[in-house]
C-alpha cells in the first residue's frame with residue numbers, strides 16, 4: 001500500500017508534534033494537517049507542549065488539541081527522531097492502527113508502516129513538500145506558508161549545509177503560492193520578548209570560553225526563567241548567538257530543568273553529533289543535544305568539556 005492508500009483508508013488521522021516544538025516541527029504539523037483537511041480528512045493536530053510565541057501565527061494553530069486519549073486510524077509523526085520525543089503522547093503509537101514517520105534526523109531508526117527519513121534534507125518541511133507532491137495531496141497558500149516557515153527556521157534562513165539546490169527549488173515553488181514572506185520573517189526573527197532579551201543578557205554574563213576561545217559555554221537555571229517570567233522557548237537562539245562569535249567553533253548551552261541539565265551543541269564545522277550521542281543524546285552534525293541528570297552546574301560543565 002502506498003502512503004496515499006493508507007490515508008485514503010483512514011477515517012480519523014492525528015498529526016503529532018514533539019516536545020519543545022520548533023519551527024520545523026510546527027510548520028510541518030500545520031502544513032500536513034491543513035493539506036489533509038483540504039483533502040477532506042478528519043484530522044486532529046496534537047500539540048503536547050507550549051507553542052513558542054513567535055510561531056503562534058502559523059495557520060491552524062488556534063485549532064489544536066492536547067488530548068492524547070483517542071484512537072486513530074493513522075498517526076503521523078513529523079520531525080521526531082525517536083518515540084521519546086513524543087513525551088506522554090507516546091501512547092498514541094500503540095493506539096493507532098498505522099503510523100507514519102517523516103523526519104530528517106540521522107539518528108532516526110524508527111520503523112513503522114511508512115518511513116520517510118532523509119538526513120540530507122534541510123528540514124522535515126522540505127521532505128513534507130516532496131511527500132505532498134508525490135502523493136498528490138493539496139497545497140494552498142496556508143500549507144505553503146507553513147512549509148516555508150519550517151524550511152526557513154531549520155535551515156538557518158537557507159544557510160546550513162543541508163541546504164541543497166532542491167531546497168531552493170522547493171522554496172521557489174512555494175513562492176508561486178503568493179506566500180507572505182514578510183509575515184513569516186517578522187514573526188520568526190523580529191518578535192523577541194523582553195523576557196527573551198533578559199535571558200540572553202544573563203546567559204552572556206555567564207559565558208565562558210575554553211580552548212583559546214574555540215569553545216563557548218553558558219547556562220541558565222530554573223530561577224532565571226522564574227525571575228523573568230520566561231518560557232522555555234524564550235531561550236531559543238542563545239546557543240546560536242554564541243556559535244556566531246568569531247573565535248567559537250563549538251557552542252554549548254545548558255539549561256536546568258528540574259533535576260537535570262538539558263544541553264545543546266552548535267558548531268561551525270565540527271561534527272558534534274557523536275559527542276551528543278556519547279552523552280546520551282543525538283541530533284545533527286552541527287546541531288545536537290543531550291541531557292545529564294544533575295543539579296550541579298559545575299559538575300555538568302566538567303562532564304561536557306571532558307567529552308569534547
Ligand SMILES: [Mn+2]
Pocket residue numbers: 024025079104123124154
Ligand atoms: Mn527539524
